[in-house]
Amino acid sequence: DAGITQSPRHKVTETGTPVTLRCHQTENHRYMYWYRQDPGHGLRLIHYSYGVKDTDKGEVSDGYSVSRSKTEDFLLTLESATSSQTSVYFCAIRRDRGNEQYFGPGTRLTVT
Amino acid sequence: GDSVTQMEGPVTLSEEAFLTINCTYTATGYPSLFWYVQYPGEGLQLLLKATKADDKGSNKGFEATYRKETTSFHLEKGSVQVSDSAVYFCALNTGNQFYFGTGTSLTVIP
Numbered sequence: 001d002a003g004i005t006q007s008p009r010h011k012v013t014e015t016g017t018p019v020t021l022r023c024h025q026t027e028n029h030r031y032m033y034w035y036r037q038d039p040g041h042g043l044r045l046i047h048y049s050y051g052v053k054d055t056d057k058g059e060v061s062d063g064y065s066v067s068r069s070k071t072e073d074f075l076l077t078l079e080s081a082t083s084s085q086t087s088v089y090f091c092a093i094r095r096d097r098g099n100e101q102y103f104g105p106g107t108r109l110t111v112t
Numbered sequence: 113g114d115s116v117t118q119m120e121g122p123v124t125l126s127e128e129a130f131l132t133i134n135c136t137y138t139a140t141g142y143p144s145l146f147w148y149v150q151y152p153g154e155g156l157q158l159l160l161k162a163t164k165a166d167d168k169g170s171n172k173g174f175e176a177t178y179r180k181e182t183t184s185f186h187l188e189k190g191s192v193q194v195s196d197s198a199v200y201f202c203a204l205n206t207g208n209q210f211y212f213g214t215g216t217s218l219t220v221i222p
Contacts, residue, residue: 031208033210035212040214041214042201042212042213042214042215043156043201043212044212045209045210048208048209050208056208058209090155090156092156094210099144099163099205100144100146100158100161101146101156101158101205101210102158103148103155103156103157104155105154105155106154106155
């Protein structure tokens with residue numbers, strides 16, 4: 001499982017509040033990714049990181065920001081949560097050798 | 113842009129039936145191709161991969177062959193089991209990004 005954990009695993013929050021999701025890895029992989037999963041859309045990339053302080057946007061980055069101050073942690077922040085951000089969020093790493101991804105267990109976020 | 117299209121589900125099969133889930137892709141360059149499986153309440157797990165044309169990925173009785181001429185990577189299994197019930201995702205990698213299909217739900221009935 002590449003030692004990936006996500007916290008929290010479940011969260012309910014109100015519209016307009018900021019929310020931060022955490023992804024933690026234990027194997028020092030350079031690349032980390034945040035996706036959201038919604039019915040009928042598969043997985044869509046929000047942001048990814050290719051090193052400490054190095055990040056880039058994905059296809060659905062509006063309303064989200066990320067930070068990576070150390071190799072093992074990649075944080076996703078919803079600056080002001082909206083109901084359209086209700087989703088399941090997955091973090092993934094890409095192994096430095098080979099190019100497959102490994103996923104965390106997911107965070108189910110509900111914005112009321 | 114790069115993208116993956118996979119067959120719509122849901123798919124329901126009887127145990128020991130033959131499985132095919134179609135996947136086609138659009139990509140510039142030479143992508144790597146993957147199949148992932150997701151069980152209820154869990155993250156995606158890598159099932160198999162292929163990194164160049166004519167490669168065959170295989171794992172747990174599942175197979176897929178990278179066909180550049182037809183831009184396809186169809187997933188097959190000769191005899192499905194109830195435990196194979198899950199959602200299957202086709203994906204491709206080019207550069208730093210990965211692109212996923214919308215997923216195909218498979219239910220296998222005894």
